[in-house]
Amino acid sequence: MLDCILNKDGTYLTLDDGKTKTRFHAIWLRDNAWDAATRSADNGQRLIALGDIPAETSVSAATLVGDTLRVTFAPEDKSVDYALSWLLENAYDRPANTQAGWTKPSVETWDNDLMSHLPVASFDAVSSDPAALQRWLGQIARYGFAKLTNGPIEELALMRVVKLFGYVRETNYGRHFEVRTEVNPTNLAYTGLGLQAHTDNPYRDPVPTVQVLYCLESSAAGGENMVVDGFRVAERLRAENEEWFNVLARYCANFEYAGSDDVILQSRRPMIELAPDGELIGVRFNNRSTAAITDVPFDEMATYYAAYRRMGEIIDDPAMEVSFRLEPGECFLVDNRRVLHARKGYSGAGKRWFQGCYADMDSLNSKLAVLETEHLAAAE
Amino acid sequence: MLDCILNKDGTYLTLDDGKTKTRFHAIWLRDNAWDAATRSADNGQRLIALGDIPAETSVSAATLVGDTLRVTFAPEDKSVDYALSWLLENAYDRPANTQAGWTKPSVETWDNDLMSHLPVASFDAVSSDPAALQRWLGQIARYGFAKLTNGPIEELALMRVVKLFGYVRETNYGRHFEVRTEVNPTNLAYTGLGLQAHTDNPYRDPVPTVQVLYCLESSAAGGENMVVDGFRVAERLRAENEEWFNVLARYCANFEYAGSDDVILQSRRPMIELAPDGELIGVRFNNRSTAAITDVPFDEMATYYAAYRRMGEIIDDPAMEVSFRLEPGECFLVDNRRVLHARKGYSGAGKRWFQGCYADMDSLNSKLAVLETEHLAAAE
Numbered sequence: 001m002l003d004c005i006l007n008k009d010g011t012y013l014t015l016d017d018g019k020t021k022t023r024f025h026a027i028w029l030r031d032n033a034w035d036a037a038t039r040s041a042d043n044g045q046r047l048i049a050l051g052d053i054p055a056e057t058s059v060s061a062a063t064l065v066g067d068t069l070r071v072t073f074a075p076e077d078k079s080v081d082y083a084l085s086w087l088l089e090n091a092y093d094r095p096a097n098t099q100a101g102w103t104k105p106s107v108e109t110w111d112n113d114l115m116s117h118l119p120v121a122s123f124d125a126v127s128s129d130p131a132a133l134q135r136w137l138g139q140i141a142r143y144g145f146a147k148l149t150n151g152p153i154e155e156l157a158l159m160r161v162v163k164l165f166g167y168v169r170e171t172n173y174g175r176h177f178e179v180r181t182e183v184n185p186t187n188l189a190y191t192g193l194g195l196q197a198h199t200d201n202p203y204r205d206p207v208p209t210v211q212v213l214y215c216l217e218s219s220a221a222g223g224e225n226m227v228v229d230g231f232r233v234a235e236r237l238r239a240e241n242e243e244w245f246n247v248l249a250r251y252c253a254n255f256e257y258a259g260s261d262d263v264i265l266q267s268r269r270p271m272i273e274l275a276p277d278g279e280l281i282g283v284r285f286n287n288r289s290t291a292a293i294t295d296v297p298f299d300e301m302a303t304y305y306a307a308y309r310r311m312g313e314i315i316d317d318p319a320m321e322v323s324f325r326l327e328p329g330e331c332f333l334v335d336n337r338r339v340l341h342a343r344k345g346y347s348g349a350g351k352r353w354f355q356g357c358y359a360d361m362d363s364l365n366s367k368l369a370v371l372e373t374e375h376l377a378a379a380e
Numbered sequence: 381m382l383d384c385i386l387n388k389d390g391t392y393l394t395l396d397d398g399k400t401k402t403r404f405h406a407i408w409l410r411d412n413a414w415d416a417a418t419r420s421a422d423n424g425q426r427l428i429a430l431g432d433i434p435a436e437t438s439v440s441a442a443t444l445v446g447d448t449l450r451v452t453f454a455p456e457d458k459s460v461d462y463a464l465s466w467l468l469e470n471a472y473d474r475p476a477n478t479q480a481g482w483t484k485p486s487v488e489t490w491d492n493d494l495m496s497h498l499p500v501a502s503f504d505a506v507s508s509d510p511a512a513l514q515r516w517l518g519q520i521a522r523y524g525f526a527k528l529t530n531g532p533i534e535e536l537a538l539m540r541v542v543k544l545f546g547y548v549r550e551t552n553y554g555r556h557f558e559v560r561t562e563v564n565p566t567n568l569a570y571t572g573l574g575l576q577a578h579t580d581n582p583y584r585d586p587v588p589t590v591q592v593l594y595c596l597e598s599s600a601a602g603g604e605n606m607v608v609d610g611f612r613v614a615e616r617l618r619a620e621n622e623e624w625f626n627v628l629a630r631y632c633a634n635f636e637y638a639g640s641d642d643v644i645l646q647s648r649r650p651m652i653e654l655a656p657d658g659e660l661i662g663v664r665f666n667n668r669s670t671a672a673i674t675d676v677p678f679d680e681m682a683t684y685y686a687a688y689r690r691m692g693e694i695i696d697d698p699a700m701e702v703s704f705r706l707e708p709g710e711c712f713l714v715d716n717r718r719v720l721h722a723r724k725g726y727s728g729a730g731k732r733w734f735q736g737c738y739a740d741m742d743s744l745n746s747k748l749a750v751l752e753t754e755h756l757a758a759a760e
Contacts, residue, residue, distance in 0.1 A: 275648070
């Protein structure tokens with residue numbers, strides 16, 4: 001049995017199911033009305049501004065009829081119906097997250113254990129079957145990373161991958177970039193070096209939120225790709241030393257790329273990025289393009305460097321790493337705000353040709369949400 | 381007379397010019413060495429990781445020779461030269477900004493007084509004269525907004541504007557979008573409504589950081605464009621009521637667009653965005669696409685709504701507004717993280733045809749930095 005109780009001056013109402021009391025403010029309810037005068041029936045966009053709603057709005061009456069709450073607002077004397085399910089889904093009367101670095105329930109952090117169930121799909125399946133595409137995009141949303149196999153072995157095939165969910169983010173590196181390496185025994189020492197795991201382009205703001213790396217040729221032994229979950233790295237750092245986690249989140253680093261391409265790209269952002277309420281929303285880590293860090297107070301700089309060093313050690317720990325070899329026609333995607341990637345060293349001669357490009361997570365998440373909605377609608 | 385003093389264990393050194401003492405940690409100096417083994421002479425990228433530098437690094441000797449500080453590090457027994465000018469430019473031994481909502485010295489906030497000196501340039505000048513382009517991009521960096529006049533009156537001319545500094549950000553709306561309005565006396569009431577000033581696409585994450593709106597036809601009376609500096613709005617809100625400023629910065633709003641274009645775009649970001657050290661870096665304000673706000677605690681929601689309402693009132697205050705009419709061949713750009721834009725109502729019949737597109741501030745700032753560097757080099 002659900003009760004609905006108004007407070008004395010009607011500034012909020014309380015839904016009480018006997019176990020839980022959930023309060024909603026009058027102004028919040030009025031602002032979120034879904035009647036045709038408030039919201040467009042076509043696209044859900046709000047047709048009025050907050051200034052069109054009286055500041056002194058209160059609830060003059062509220063009645064439960066089945067699954068609907070009918071609310072009458074004063075002074076407008078306007079009645080609006082709310083689905084109870086919508087109200088409970090959007091309830092805000094709950095304790096706040098207090099642990100800095102929390103993640104959404106839809107995010108699952110990982111380490112080397114992900115090797116046993118690599119997120120992967122086949123190009124044909126995701127191209128032809130919306131359910132397969134939904135599963136694959138869901139993996140990227142959950143893990144920040146997935147492989148795609150059995151794709152075409154042809155130049156610019158990566159554009160067909162991006163078209164599955166979004167749009168290329170063009171940069172000074174072009175709409176796509178070439179990663180070609182010729183490995184011969186005389187320069188193995190150099191090419192064998194590998195690269196420390198990093199996020200791409202931290203000197204760009206906004207950073208590209210998706211990177212695609214597509215293999216077209218891979219005859220050299222070694223040169224595996226590896227990925228590390230930056231969110232798990234941040235969680236582990238926090239577990240080891242909360243002050244180290246906090247110092248990397250509290251102060252901005254500087255990143256710079258001023259290469260030979262006629263660009264001077266600079267950004268000032270933290271290595272661990274939190275939303276204002278503590279949600280972990282990004283990691284930036286790139287030894288090559290970290291510029292002088294100038295916004296950490298002198299008294300905190302030694303702690304900052306200890307934290308930065310430890311973050312790098314955790315990233316380099318093989319227990320954190322998922323590695324895989326890409327064959328021609330295979331690619332992988334990372335959420336570049338979260339997952340670091342690297343190339344391992346080579347152990348033999350041969351050629352390696354990859355094409356890469358950037359895109360954005362917002363359109364990927366949108367495509368996923370559309371597929372989920374269609375799937376639900378079809379199931380009903 | 382400049383002195384250089386080491387502390388007892390060599391973990392930092394102090395530059396003392398008799399008035400100011402500026403300290404630098406050994407690990408910071410070592411990490412920022414510019415010798416050929418640490419940094420690529422080609423592109424300035426760091427060749428080593430922090431883990432390649434001993435954690436116990438200290439300064440064993442430091443000598444001033446003219447404008448150079450020569451530092452010897454233990455245990456590596458490695459000597460590195462630093463230009464004193466570089467050290468003082470990158471000094472971090474200074475009091476932190478304590479006022480939430482500070483802005484960089486290169487940012488100048490404005491209100492209606494900007495009408496007397498509108499940032500504007502001519503298309504021909506910025507297309508042919510690097511100094512004119514530098515001035516114009518500098519205005520956009522400083523004010524978050526500028527006009528461009530005397531451009532070609534032809535479809536997709538806006539792409540030539542974007543090419544001056546960067547790359548189009550393609551979205552579900554395409555590489556560009558059409559804004560066509562036919563105003564006739566029978567529906568003036570509707571089209572005459574205008575739009576509340578807003579930032580574009582707050583439901584996208586990352587938001588497009590530049591918007592270009594290019595006029596191709598404008599025969600209707602009225603329909604002026606107007607812009608409002610969201611940074612000045614935030615500053616004014618803070619001056620009026622600091623708690624209102626803080627509540628909009630501390631909690632995330634939700635934004636959503638689930639229109640008919642097969643998209644469900646959602647974001648969770650604050651209306652006033654601060655870097656972790658309080659720099660004001662973004663404003664999101666859009667009555668049409670603000671979704672139910674669900675991450676403000678119950679006890680703060682009434683304050684949040686009061687703050688949100690006041691922010692809208694400040695935005696609507698004519699004293700904040702810069703308005704102008706665009707003729708065919710004219711366009712304006714906004715930094716969409718900062719400057720709100722709107723269209724005013726019409727007062728007569730006619731046609732209006734604009735093309736719009738998105739791009740990003742990072743490449744614009746890069747182009748500006750390259751031009752400034754070339755200009756300095758030419759002057760030397």
